[in-house]
Amino acid sequence: MRWLDKLRMRTEMLFQRGRAAGRLDDELRFHLDQQIAENLAAGMSEDEARHAALREFGNPAALRDQARETWSWNVVESALRDVRIGARTLLRAPGFAVIAVGVMALCIGAATSLFTVTRSVLLRPLPFRDPERLVMIYEHFRDPASNAQGFNYNSVAPADYYDWRARTRGFEDMAAWRYWQFNLTGEHGELPELVGARGGSWNLFPLLGVRAALGRTFTESEDRTDGNAVMLTWSIFERRFGGDPSMVGRQIHLDGKPYTVVGVLPKWFTYPDAKVQLWVPYESGLPPEIVSHHDYHFTRVVARLRSGVSLTSALSQVEAVQYQEHLQNLHAPVAEDVASKTLIQDLAQDVKKPLVILLCAVACMLLIGCLNVANLMVARSAARQKEIAIRSALGARRITLIREQLIESLLVSTAGGAAGVLLSLAATKWLATTWTDLPSARNIYGDGTVLAFACALTFAAALLAGLLPAISSTGKGAIASLQASSRSAAGSQSRTALRKLLLTVEIATTVVLLIAAGLLLKSFVRLRMTDVGCATENVLTMSYSLPAKAYDSPEKVNAFNETLLKQVRVMPGVRAVALGSMMPGVGAGEDNVFSIHEHPPIAPGTPSPDALYRTADPEYFSALQIPLLKGRFFTSNDRAGRPKTVIISRLLAQQYFPGEDPLGKHLHVVPYGNADYEIVGVVADTLYQVGQPAMPTMYFPVLNGRGDVRGFTLAVRTASDPLAFSIPIQKQIAALDPELPVSDVLTMQQILERSLGNASLSASLVLAFALLSLMLASVGLYGVLSYLTTQRTGEIGVRMALGAERGQVLRLVLGDGLRPALYGLVLGLATSAGAVRLIESMLYGTKPLDPAIFAAVAATLLVVAAMACMVPAWRASRIDPMQALRTE
Amino acid sequence: MGKPSDLVQGTLDLLILKTLSTEARHGWAIAKRIQQLSGEVLQVQQGSLYPALHRLEQQGWIKAKWMESETGRQAKFYSLTTAGRSQLEKETASWERLSGAINLIVQEG
Numbered sequence: 002m003r004w005l006d007k008l009r010m011r012t013e014m015l016f017q018r019g020r021a022a023g024r025l026d027d028e029l030r031f032h033l034d035q036q037i038a039e040n041l042a043a044g045m046s047e048d049e050a051r052h053a054a055l056r057e058f059g060n061p062a063a064l065r066d067q068a069r070e071t072w073s074w075n076v077v078e079s080a081l082r083d084v085r086i087g088a089r090t091l092l093r094a095p096g097f098a099v100i101a102v103g104v105m106a107l108c109i110g111a112a113t114s115l116f117t118v119t120r121s122v123l124l125r126p127l128p129f130r131d132p133e134r135l136v137m138i139y140e141h142f143r144d145p146a147s148n149a150q151g152f153n154y155n156s157v158a159p160a161d162y163y164d165w166r167a168r169t170r171g172f173e174d175m176a177a178w179r180y181w182q183f184n185l186t187g188e189h190g191e192l193p194e195l196v197g198a199r200g201g202s203w204n205l206f207p208l209l210g211v212r213a214a215l216g217r218t219f220t221e222s223e224d225r226t227d228g229n230a231v232m233l234t235w236s237i238f239e240r241r242f243g244g245d246p247s248m249v250g251r252q253i254h255l256d257g258k259p260y261t262v263v264g265v266l267p268k269w270f271t272y273p274d275a276k277v278q279l280w281v282p283y284e285s286g287l288p289p290e291i292v293s294h295h296d297y298h299f300t301r302v303v304a305r306l307r308s309g310v311s312l313t314s315a316l317s318q319v320e321a322v323q324y325q326e327h328l329q330n331l332h333a334p335v336a337e338d339v340a341s342k343t344l345i346q347d348l349a350q351d352v353k354k355p356l357v358i359l360l361c362a363v364a365c366m367l368l369i370g371c372l373n374v375a376n377l378m379v380a381r382s383a384a385r386q387k388e389i390a391i392r393s394a395l396g397a398r399r400i401t402l403i404r405e406q407l408i409e410s411l412l413v414s415t416a417g418g419a420a421g422v423l424l425s426l427a428a429t430k431w432l433a434t435t436w437t438d439l440p441s442a443r444n445i446y447g448d449g450t451v452l453a454f455a456c457a458l459t460f461a462a463a464l465l466a467g468l469l470p471a472i473s474s475t476g477k478g479a480i481a482s483l484q485a486s487s488r489s490a491a492g493s494q495s496r497t498a499l500r501k502l503l504l505t506v507e508i509a510t511t512v513v514l515l516i517a518a519g520l521l522l523k524s525f526v527r528l529r530m531t532d533v534g535c536a537t538e539n540v541l542t543m544s545y546s547l548p549a550k551a552y553d554s555p556e557k558v559n560a561f562n563e564t565l566l567k568q569v570r571v572m573p574g575v576r577a578v579a580l581g582s583m584m585p586g587v588g589a590g591e592d593n594v595f596s597i598h599e600h601p602p603i604a605p606g607t608p609s610p611d612a613l614y615r616t617a618d619p620e621y622f623s624a625l626q627i628p629l630l631k632g633r634f635f636t637s638n639d640r641a642g643r644p645k646t647v648i649i650s651r652l653l654a655q656q657y658f659p660g661e662d663p664l665g666k667h668l669h670v671v672p673y674g675n676a677d678y679e680i681v682g683v684v685a686d687t688l689y690q691v692g693q694p695a696m697p698t699m700y701f702p703v704l705n706g707r708g709d710v711r712g713f714t715l716a717v718r719t720a721s722d723p724l725a726f727s728i729p730i731q732k733q734i735a736a737l738d739p740e741l742p743v744s745d746v747l748t749m750q751q752i753l754e755r756s757l758g759n760a761s762l763s764a765s766l767v768l769a770f771a772l773l774s775l776m777l778a779s780v781g782l783y784g785v786l787s788y789l790t791t792q793r794t795g796e797i798g799v800r801m802a803l804g805a806e807r808g809q810v811l812r813l814v815l816g817d818g819l820r821p822a823l824y825g826l827v828l829g830l831a832t833s834a835g836a837v838r839l840i841e842s843m844l845y846g847t848k849p850l851d852p853a854i855f856a857a858v859a860a861t862l863l864v865v866a867a868m869a870c871m872v873p874a875w876r877a878s879r880i881d882p883m884q885a886l887r888t889e
Numbered sequence: 890m891g892k893p894s895d896l897v898q899g900t901l902d903l904l905i906l907k908t909l910s911t912e913a914r915h916g917w918a919i920a921k922r923i924q925q926l927s928g929e930v931l932q933v934q935q936g937s938l939y940p941a942l943h944r945l946e947q948q949g950w951i952k953a954k955w956m957e958s959e960t961g962r963q964a965k966f967y968s969l970t971t972a973g974r975s976q977l978e979k980e981t982a983s984w985e986r987l988s989g990a991i992n993l994i995v996q997e998g
Contacts, residue, residue: 006949006970014947024955025943028916028965031958032935035917038960059936067936071944 014073025068033058080408087409097381098413101374104777105417105462108370110424111770112363113447113455117429118436119356120454121445122349128269130210134306135344138165138175138319140298140336144608154340156298159291161326161335165302168322171315175304176205177283178273183255184548185241185279186740193742195546196237197276198255202283208305209272216249216264219282223263226292228285231260235268237278255279257550273301273348275441295326296333296594303344316341332602333671334594334609348440355438355763358840362517362770365510367462369774372507373781374466378410379500380788382474389474403471410467411460418459425455438759473499500785504821505828507781511774512829512862513836518771519854520840520847521764527846528760533585533753534687534695535625539576540749541723542584545734545741546712555641559704561737562713563637566618568733569717574726577624579716580703582616585625585687586752587714589613595699597657598667598677612653612697613689616705622648622684624718630654632664632682639681640704647678653697654683668699691756692845716749723748763843775865778825782869786818790873797877798885811878818870826862830855901933901941902950903984906969906977909951913968915958916942942967950976 014021033054040050058064069075091098126132139154140161157177166175181198206218214235223230231253233242242248252259260281271277283300284292291297306315319339327337346353382389389402426447433445552558562580569578583590594609596602603609619635621627630651639646647668654663667677678701686695703713719726727746734743747755790797797810837849847854908914908922919942920933945951950973958964969977 004949006952006972007947010947010949024965025939027963029935029939031915031962031964032917032939034962035960057935059934064936064939068939068943071940071947073947 011073018072018074018078021072022069025065029061029064029068033061083405083408084412086405087412090409091412094381097377100780101377101413102416102420104370104373105414105459106420106424107773108363108367109414109418109421109455109458109462110428111421112360112367112458113422113425113451114428114432115356115360115363116454117425117447117451118432118439118445119360120448120451122352122356122439122443123345125443125448127272127344127348129272129344131305132344134173134308135209136304136306136312136341137344137347138302138304138316139340139342140323141338141340142334142336142608143338154342155336157300157302158295158297158335159287159300160293160295161323162300162302163292164322164326165319165339169315169318171307171310171318172304173307174204174208175302176208177202177300177302178205179283179300181281181286182546183279184257184546184740184742186254186257193740194241195742195744196278198279198281199273199277200283200285200287201280205283205303208303211267211270213264214267215246216262218264219280224282224284226284226287226289228282229258229260230263230282230285231255232280233262233265234270234278234280235266236275238265255281256548271442271444273440273442295330295335298334304341312341332609334611348442351438351759352436352440354843355759358517358843359763359766361839362514362767365514366770366774366777367458368465369507369510369777371462371465372503372510373777374410374413374462375469376500376503376507376781376785378406378466378470379473379503380784382406382470386474402474403468406471406474407463407467410471411463414459414463414466417462418455421459422452422455436759436762437755469499469503497789501821504778504781504785505825507778508822508825508862508866509829509832511771511778512826512858513833514767514771514774515858515861516830516833516837516854517840518764518768519858520837520844520849520851521760521767523851523854524844524847525757525760525764528692528757531688531691533691534685535585535627535749536718537749537753539719539721539723540625540716541719541726541730541746542714542716542749542752543727543730543746544712544714544744547741549711551738551740552711555705558711559640562618562703565715565734565737566620568737569715569730572726572729572733574720575717576720577620577718579621579624579718580618580713581621581700581716582614582703582712582714583689584714584716584749584752585689586691586749586756587689589689589693589696590615592696593670593699595671596669598669610657610697612649612699615698615700616703617648617700618703621700621703625687625716626718627687628685630683630685631662632680634682635700635702637704639702645676645678645705646681646702648682648684648700649680650684650695650698650700651686652695653699656697670699691753692760714745760843760845775862779865779869782818782822782866783872786814786870786873787876789817790814790877793877794880794885797880798882801880801882802886807878810880811874814874814877815867815870818874819866822862822866822870826859829862830859900984901937902945903977903980904931904933905938905941905945905967906950906973906980909967909969910974910977913954913956913966915964915966917964919967945973949973 036054036057037050040053041047045053127135129135138157140157141153142155159177162175162177178199178201181200183196183198185194185196187193201219203219203221203224206212212218213232215238216232218232219228219230233248238244238248248262249264250262252261254260266280304315306312316339323335323339324337327335342350349356393399393402429445429447433439439445547558547561552561566578566580569575591614592611593614594611596609617635619637619639622629622634631654632648635646635648649663649668657663658666663680663683666680668680669675669677678699684700687698688695689698715730717723717726717730731743731746734741797805800813801807801810833855834850841849904923905919908919908926914922916935916938920935920938923931923933942951946953946967949970951967952970953965953967955963956966958966
């Protein structure tokens with residue numbers, strides 16, 4: 002029954018503490034009265050009896066406290082008391098509280114958001130079976146020029162993949178997938194739609210450990226070039242087919258051909274990205290000869306490491322196989338080596354670096370925020386010096402005083418942390434939608450770990466911001482301030498030194514952030530100003546893909562394209578129209594190796610020349626304002642069945658025809674008909690992607706009737722707002738073929754913006770953090786200096802009374818504030834010189850040690866610091882000496 | 890001599906429990922009783938007595954009740970609980986073992 006008594010006692014102590022306290026007083030008073038009564042009985046006088054009893058009794062307040070300490074919940078009670086005192090002190094200076102909480106909320110919120118993204122993208126395991134054993138394997142070319150162009154992780158050729166899978170033992174299994182897209186047409190006149198798709202080998206889903214939500218995944222016998230099975234992703238299943246389970250087993254039409262739906266993938270499955278709508282078997286729809294090629298690089302290989310086998314040894318087997326392939330195909334671009342990435346890394350490829358940089362930036366800002374709050378606390382504890390001195394003289398233990406101050410900073414950071422977590426919810430959402438590089442296969446959301454992270458951050462911030470000032474203000478010197486006059490109280494040297502040290506660190510960190518932001522911003526501006534080499538104003542582009550079933554001959558394809566061009570060209574307001582496979586700025590697209598008929602064959606083992614593959618209509622170059630350097634443009638005679646012609650870019654001419662005239666020479670291109678193409682023209686270079694160097698490019702006539710290229714992009718240069726033409730042109734296309742979907746209706750400006758978007762995001766985020774830090778640092782500087790000046794009012798008064806000029810006083814105070822700023826600046830510049838290496842690879846056309854940025858940051862910081870110091874300094878120089886001395 | 894701090898740690902608890910084993914008493918009476926029974930050798934200071942009483946109460950060894958005292962005033966009377974009684978037996982036993990052992994050594998010397 003004892004636990005029952007204890008429980009009753011505990012509840013009583015929790016809910017009836019006030020009553021219990023009253024009872025304790027009664028009990029002690031009864032004891033005292035009994036003692037007095039006894040003393041009276043022993044013959045003492047009333048006064049004597051009372052005094053003797055009190056003497057024996059001791060300090061009633063202490064006794065009461067001692068008794069109370071035995072009560073349960075005492076820890077809670079004293080913590081509550083501390084919180085109450087802390088809250089009261091904070092509310093007494095609401096300005097300080099609001100600023101400190103706001104600073105903490107911003108810093109913790111930003112850090113939590115970025116951590117949420119990091120965790121979702123880089124840390125949380127993928128939702129597959131044993132995800133840590135999944136790797137992507139790529140082909141790897143040894144030639145440094147290829148590496149520089151990003152071919153060190155090259156897509157795999159199908160024959161290589163089949164060889165790896167058949168001839169190595171280090172992996173449980175390997176699966177393959179490739180990009181694909183289909184024109185999905187409806188049976189009952191629904192709108193046609195261009196859908197993103199992937200071709201996945203039959204063993205891909207079992208290898209990942211993914212089961213179909215409805216139906217089944219592919220079988221081995223379906224994975225053939227004439228296979229016609231299809232799996233729906235959950236998104237298209239819900240959106241287009243109304244989530245009807247009877248879809249499984251039915252047929253849908255892709256590019257005009259019937260495919261049977263065998264299954265529906267689960268809702269969570271968004272690999273490799275959320276835009277994928279359909280999966281077909283890997284080989285399905287591939288020309289049979291391509292499957293046995295070693296130099297058509299379009300496949301991604303996912304492999305599952307066998308347990309107990311190291312990745313290095315498993316890869317070395319694959320490497321050995323690949324090197325044999327290389328030796329057997331010396332004239333084709335077959336890589337020597339392989340390279341691997343974990344599946345997580347592979348998905349997060351483009352965001353890891355910016356994410357790390359943003360995390361560093363936000364950590365810097367958090368540090369500055371904490372230092373600033375610490376600085377404010379030091380200022381306040383200095384103002385409360387007398388109070389602390391009196392309390393420690395009256396016996397308050399140092400630990401109690403430190404605890405009180407810590408609780409104050411804990412209150413600030415808890416409030417800041419709570420607001421920060423709310424803020425981060427919104428910020429994370431914003432980041433997830435704005436940052437298009439984030440892999441859409443990963444859902445960005447906070448979880449327990451993120452919350453724990455925010456809490457840990459809050460406590461760390463509280464400790465950092467509270468401990469330093471608390472320890473310094475309660476040290477041995479605390480009581481000294483009681484003995485000293487108010488004048489010397491200001492001179493507590495160590496505390497002033499501490500504040501200046503905090504400021505120096507704060508300013509140094511700000512400088513590092515500012516320099517990083519400056520460099521990123523400059524490189525962004527550079528990116529923006531890049532000339533892609535073609536018309537970008539008033540250009541509308543749109544793409545379509547002619548399905549093989551309805552357009553089964555080059556004549557039909559050409560007829561459609563030529564009719565469309567003719568109709569669009571006569572539309573009012575249209576200046577010029579270009580038609581080609583791709584427009585500049587939208588990406589690398591297809592590239593092919595070639596040889597030059599007139600040149601001796603290249604030595605086996607050296608990499609074959611390689612160039613981007615484009616098609617262009619006769620007016621492509623003039624419409625896009627790409628200048629002709631030599632020869633001629635295409636004419637409508639450059640088409641299927643005529644002598645084969647090609648136009649090359651300046652870079653191709655320069656690299657492969659140095660010192661000779663390329664016109665009249667012939668490029669030999671293997672994949673498409675294995676034929677020679679006569680070079681008829683040389684045009685200026687264009688960039689396939691903003692921020693990437695130009696690549697040699699070959700343009701073939703769009704009317705060449707190549708059977709397997711069915712995707713076309715139309716570019717229309719207009720007299721006025723190009724977007725106004727998008728509907729009329731789409732109507733023209735629909736009039737020609739109502740089953741043809743149009744995609745990517747974008748102006749050239751929008752295409753360029755899209756590739757700049759992510760660079761602009763990281764640059765502007767880092768800049769925002771840096772500006773915020775600059776503001777915090779200048780507020781800190783201002784605060785410290787104003788405080789110091791107030792403390793030195795008396796001293797300044799004496800100086801002025803003794804004949805110091807106002808100018809001298811101004812210089813004195815200014816120097817006091819600018820010194821830590823200067824130290825911080827030097828420290829920050831030195832740190833930056835090292836830290837910029839981290840962002841070097843993200844810079845475009847900007848050197849990491851850009852002197853202009855370093856100088857601009859130094860100047861900005863000095864100006865801001867001078868402004869922050871000016872006000873207190875000027876105020877000090879206005880001090881009326883008589884007034885100052887009298888208030889002593 | 891006789892200051893509570895000199896008491897062997899935990900002995901005060903034993904004394905209080907023992908004093909309460911016969912009847913319920915208030916704090917002052919407990920102190921008086923210990924003083925009396927020890928022949929004025931042991932004087933329990935209030936600074937130790939009340940924290941000890943409250944601790945014992947929190948632990949459920951003793952329970953308190955407000956009753957009228959001999960002078961007619963309300964006072965807080967403490968009495969043993971069942972758990973307290975068995976605790977008293979345990980503490981008495983261990984005290985006897987301890988003091989016996991100490992005696993053996995002291996008398997040997």
